Amino acid sequence: MKTRYNIPCNIAQSLNIIGDRWTLLVVHEILNGHTMFNEIKKELDGISSNLLSERLKYLEEEGLIKAELYSQHPPRYRYTLTKSGEELEDVFNSLIIWGSGNLKKCYKKLVDSTTEEEVGIAYYNKRTGERVEHIKVIPIENNLQKAGEH
Numbered sequence: 129m130k131t132r133y134n135i136p137c138n139i140a141q142s143l144n145i146i147g148d149r150w151t152l153l154v155v156h157e158i159l160n161g162h163t164m165f166n167e168i169k170k171e172l173d174g175i176s177s178n179l180l181s182e183r184l185k186y187l188e189e190e191g192l193i194k195a196e197l198y199s200q201h202p203p204r205y206r207y208t209l210t211k212s213g214e215e216l217e218d219v220f221n222s223l224i225i226w227g228s229g230n231l232k233k234c235y236k237k238l239v240d241s242t243t244e245e246e247v248g249i250a251y252y253n254k255r256t257g258e259r260v261e262h263i264k265v266i267p268i269e270n271n272l273q274k275a276g277e278h
Contacts, residue, residue, distance in 0.1 A: 145190050146216070150175050154183045155209070155216055158193060163206045192216070222249060 132147070133140035146152050150172065157168045169180055184207060187193045192213035195205040209216075221238055225248060228237040238247050251260045 145192070148183070148186075150179060151183055151187065152216070152219075154180065154187065155192060155213055156220055158207050158209055158213070159217060159220065163208060165205065165207075168207070187213070225249060 131144050133144055135141075146155070153172055153175075154168060157171050160171075162168050162171050165180065165184070168184075169175060169177065172180070184193065184195065184205075188195050191210055193207050193209055195207055198204055198206050224236050224238045228234050228246070239245060240247055251263050252258060253260055
């Protein structure tokens, strides 16, 4: 896969990894427990075998999934998420929340497993664990300077 965005931005650089067609859906299927090639393909109606194979290889190269050989003849793999891949669950949950409030035809909502009431997103301080009400995005100066040195 080629780098599409040469912009010093977390969103742009993340999209370079997960922004191609089908990529997030492949990760989502693995997160949902579909770990074999044919299981993933069955759930993603419309994806070709070649494209699925390409996406799986790329996701492994990028460190989001691991492929484990479970059959030699023919070679068959089981796919699992790495820690980095698992951390995309928050992205999926955010998309579910956004979709439940903004899609004309919505299929899912995110709820508290105890009360079945819908939930929203909250931010917390990584050091103290306290909830944060006001957030802002700030540049990381060293990384911006490095990006401009090309």
